[in-house]
Amino acid sequence: MTEVTPSLGSRKTGIRPARLQRNRLADLAIHPLTLRLATALILFSAWEYAGRLPVSPAFPGFVETMIAFADMAKDGSLLSALLITLQPLVAGLAISAVVGIGLGVAMGISRFTEWLIAPPFIVMQAAPMAALIPLLVFAYGIGLASKILTVCIMAMPVIVLNSYLAIRQTPASLIEMGRSFLGSRAQIILKIMLPSASPVIFAGLRLGAAAGFIGAILAELLITPTGIGDLITYNQSIAEYPKMYAAIFSVIALSVLFIEGLGKIEAAIFRREGRKA
Amino acid sequence: MKIYGFRVPLMASLIVWIALWEVIGRTGAALVLPPFSSVVERMVEIVPTPTFLKALAMTGEAYLIGNLIAIGIGVPVGVLMGRSVVADRLLLPWVNIFLSAPLSALVPVIMVLFGLGMTTIVLTVVLFAVWIIVLDARAGVRGISPSLVEMARSYGATPLQAFAKIYLWAALPEILAGIRLGCIRAVKGVIIGQLLVSIVGFGHLFEIYFSNFLMEHFWALVLTLFAFAFAIAEGLGYLERRVEYYASSRQQ
Amino acid sequence: MTTARRERPAETGTPIIEVRAISKIYAGGVEALNDISLEVPRGKLTTLLGPSGCGKTTLLKIIAGLIPATSGEVLVSGRPVTGPGPDRAFVFQDFALMPWASVLRNVAFGLELRGVSRSERDEVARRHIAEVGLAGFEDRHPHELSGGMRQRVGLARALAVDADVLLMDEPFSSVDEQTRRKFQEDMLGLLSAHGKTVLFVTHSIEEAVYLSDRIVLLSRRPSRVAQVIEPEIRRGDDPEAIRRHPAYLDTVETIWQGLKRYLD
Numbered sequence: 194m195t196e197v198t199p200s201l202g203s204r205k206t207g208i209r210p211a212r213l214q215r216n217r218l219a220d221l222a223i224h225p226l227t228l229r230l231a232t233a234l235i236l237f238s239a240w241e242y243a244g245r246l247p248v249s250p251a252f253p254g255f256v257e258t259m260i261a262f263a264d265m266a267k268d269g270s271l272l273s274a275l276l277i278t279l280q281p282l283v284a285g286l287a288i289s290a291v292v293g294i295g296l297g298v299a300m301g302i303s304r305f306t307e308w309l310i311a312p313p314f315i316v317m318q319a320a321p322m323a324a325l326i327p328l329l330v331f332a333y334g335i336g337l338a339s340k341i342l343t344v345c346i347m348a349m350p351v352i353v354l355n356s357y358l359a360i361r362q363t364p365a366s367l368i369e370m371g372r373s374f375l376g377s378r379a380q381i382i383l384k385i386m387l388p389s390a391s392p393v394i395f396a397g398l399r400l401g402a403a404a405g406f407i408g409a410i411l412a413e414l415l416i417t418p419t420g421i422g423d424l425i426t427y428n429q430s431i432a433e434y435p436k437m438y439a440a441i442f443s444v445i446a447l448s449v450l451f452i453e454g455l456g457k458i459e460a461a462i463f464r465r466e467g468r469k470a
Numbered sequence: 471m472k473i474y475g476f477r478v479p480l481m482a483s484l485i486v487w488i489a490l491w492e493v494i495g496r497t498g499a500a501l502v503l504p505p506f507s508s509v510v511e512r513m514v515e516i517v518p519t520p521t522f523l524k525a526l527a528m529t530g531e532a533y534l535i536g537n538l539i540a541i542g543i544g545v546p547v548g549v550l551m552g553r554s555v556v557a558d559r560l561l562l563p564w565v566n567i568f569l570s571a572p573l574s575a576l577v578p579v580i581m582v583l584f585g586l587g588m589t590t591i592v593l594t595v596v597l598f599a600v601w602i603i604v605l606d607a608r609a610g611v612r613g614i615s616p617s618l619v620e621m622a623r624s625y626g627a628t629p630l631q632a633f634a635k636i637y638l639w640a641a642l643p644e645i646l647a648g649i650r651l652g653c654i655r656a657v658k659g660v661i662i663g664q665l666l667v668s669i670v671g672f673g674h675l676f677e678i679y680f681s682n683f684l685m686e687h688f689w690a691l692v693l694t695l696f697a698f699a700f701a702i703a704e705g706l707g708y709l710e711r712r713v714e715y716y717a718s719s720r721q722q
Numbered sequence: 723m724t725t726a727r728r729e730r731p732a733e734t735g736t737p738i739i740e741v742r743a744i745s746k747i748y749a750g751g752v753e754a755l756n757d758i759s760l761e762v763p764r765g766k767l768t769t770l771l772g773p774s775g776c777g778k779t780t781l782l783k784i785i786a787g788l789i790p791a792t793s794g795e796v797l798v799s800g801r802p803v804t805g806p807g808p809d810r811a812f813v814f815q816d817f818a819l820m821p822w823a824s825v826l827r828n829v830a831f832g833l834e835l836r837g838v839s840r841s842e843r844d845e846v847a848r849r850h851i852a853e854v855g856l857a858g859f860e861d862r863h864p865h866e867l868s869g870g871m872r873q874r875v876g877l878a879r880a881l882a883v884d885a886d887v888l889l890m891d892e893p894f895s896s897v898d899e900q901t902r903r904k905f906q907e908d909m910l911g912l913l914s915a916h917g918k919t920v921l922f923v924t925h926s927i928e929e930a931v932y933l934s935d936r937i938v939l940l941s942r943r944p945s946r947v948a949q950v951i952e953p954e955i956r957r958g959d960d961p962e963a964i965r966r967h968p969a970y971l972d973t974v975e976t977i978w979q980g981l982k983r984y985l986d
């Protein structure tokens with residue numbers, strides 16, 4: 194096409210070295226790390242600018258929030274709050290992982306279990322499970338149990354469905370291979386289906402963890418304020434906004450690190466095998 | 471599943487679960503679980519009431535506006551990220567963070583900034599829906615065959631024309647998949663927002679039923695919401711499969 | 723038959739697999755096989771040759787005991803097949819290697835499933851890995867190997883369980899042309915050294931004629947045995963000479979004429 198010619202012409206006019214050098218500089222400028230730093234800088238400056246404007250008395254700037262963050266980190270209140278929030282989260286996730294993977298695998302290997310259990314979980318996956326939180330409070334009170342169950346109802350559906358689909362997606366030829374080399378059903382499940390499904394099961398756990406975080410915080414905001422939820426509601430009620438924002442910042446940072454950590458473990462396990470979830 | 475060679479449809483097992491629910495409800499063993507039949511009766515009773523219809527209208531409005539904003543922002547941003555390396559590298563880490571961040575923690579911020587009303591609910595919906603829409607639109611654009619892009623360029627399409635006439639259409643299946651997932655997340659967002667704000671829409675109803683221990687009402691509301699959510703998810707899934715059909719025939 | 727055959731065990735030539743009036747209709751109503759009968763002589767390489775989709779894989783899997791026939795029976799060494807057995811080993815078209823396991827574990831997997839001790843099965847596996855020319859790759863994972871190397875792993879795995887019969891489903895179809903030839907020659911040497919009976923599926927006429935003692939030509943679906951051909955080729959010669967040999971070219975031409983009828 195005609196439009197191609199000009200660029201071809203300029204390539205022939207001997208400005209190659211200069212171009213190359215410009216490209217190298219440009220490469221550095223668009224290096225992922227440079228840009229990641231740049232976005233952080235832009236985002237936090239915008240936050241700071243909006244805080245100074247101020248867009249709202251309830252919107253502290255970045256610096257103010259970070260100072261509150263440092264204060265709370267120093268006096269230990271942030272850490273103890275995060276640890277409290279982590280309790281129902283970790284307990285709920287552990288239960289969801291064990292029960293969820295168990296159910297999912299059972300559905301993956303048995304048509305009857307699939308028929309019986311898949312539909313409720315398909316509905317739950319699409320449904321706003323948070324609507325059941327008041328019910329958990331009715332049934333189990335306002336203690337830790339309700340919070341753990343909140344995490345469970347949020348995290349379980351995706352873990353169950355991922356495990357189930359993962360098992361179902363075991364390549365048919367691998368199962369035939371197992372049968373043709375005289376593997377028993379138990380051997381085929383343990384040595385072929387489970388290892389084959391593990392990357393997708395693991396990805397389900399990661400999604401479950403993300404949903405579980407939403408549930409854990411929701412439980413602390415809705416049921417009784419404890420941990421980070423307490424820091425958020427209390428500081429909101431006394432209009433101590435920098436502290437409120439710092440608490441929110443910290444729990445989001447924690448969840449990002451938690452989920453990124455899971456991703457790192459995942460990559461380390463499956464990279465050697467040439468499989469990534 | 472098959473029984474004596476008969477194919478029993480998958481969703482049929484829900485009937486088993488509902489029967490179980492009915493039995494447990496009738497025995498009165500679980501205080502919080504009234505029989506299914508009385509929940510359905512209650513549902514028929516409360517759905518036509520003005521309070522319910524008002525809450526439904528308010529929720530539906532917040533849901534629709536929120537989704538439209540999420541699509542309006544998400545699709546162009548995703549297409550931009552798919553086309554420009556710089557934009558991609560600038561935004562992708564943040565999109566990924568917010569995709570899996572506990573967004574329920576951000577709702578209190580929206581509440582203190584925008585008050586306890588419609589705006590907050592709409593923004594919660596946007597917050598829940600937008601990230602997956604961005605990510606899928608980006609994936610769709612990245613999957614466009616380079617020859618199509620070159621074709622657009624060689625015919626001298628302006629960036630806006632290329633966006634509206636090429637990228638949007640070529641990436642349509644992925645964009646729609648993102649919108650479907652966004653809509654499912656938005657249902658969760660709209661309910662979480664209302665639960666936290668608790669003086670508008672269904673949140674308000676939940677609050678009333680909860681404080682008066684109206685279990686049948688409560689379940690009737692939950693059931694209605696779940697039915698809506700499931701219908702939305704399945705309906706969009708159906709539409710998407712139709713488009714996928716078009717997309718696979720398109721690639722030949 | 724010519725005199726210069728590969729060396730075979732004494733009982734060479736008696737049928738080890740007998741397929742009797744096998745028909746297969748899949749659940750969806752697809753009639754894949756219609757009344758197939760054939761015999762596979764012990765210690766020889768028999769090829770199933772036919773157009774794509776004619777039911778070659780189906781027949782091979784029925785013989786392997788992986789899927790049931792709708793009617794008819796298969797005998798291996800005189801005993802009817804009811805499921806997979808230790809007398810048959812399968813080599814898969816898509817290799818069917820476990821991506822999470824090393825080459826060593828993949829090759830030893832058949833023995834692992836039989837409960838052979840770790841040290842014993844690893845020793846056997848190492849020997850067969852060396853035999854197929856992959857010594858040094860024991861600790862690699864399948865994704866680090868080329869298609870040809872992966873199929874060598876599949877072959878080693880089948881050899882490791884020491885079955886009498888190897889059932890090979892288009893083992894070279896995902897292997898590129900250059901490595902295929904070398905692999906074919908290596909395989910011929912290896913199989914005759916072990917005195918294995920091989921039932922080999924392919925849709926390549928050249929491959930069938932080059933490799934086989936006996937070729938069973940299948941018609942289009944629902945397939946029946948159209949013709950049985952025994953190529954008269956001196957395999958002692960160097961491979962390139964074989965491919966230029968008039969008998970080889972004649973057989974290819976004969977089969978091509980036979981198959982052409984089914985193509986339109």
Ligand SMILES: Nc1ncnc2c1ncn2[C@@H]1O[C@H](COP(=O)(O)OP(=O)(O)O)[C@@H](O)[C@H]1O
Binds near residue numbers: 749754778779780
């Ligand atoms: N599991 C199955 N269910 C239904 N039809 C099948 C199944 N497997 C194969 N077929 C059909 O049976 C025919 C023979 O298949 P196959 O044995 O794989 O042929 P080949 O290996 O000769 O290419 C094909 O038409 C195929 O579509």
Ligand SMILES: [Mg+2]
Binds near residue numbers: 778779780891892
């Ligand atoms: Mg085949």
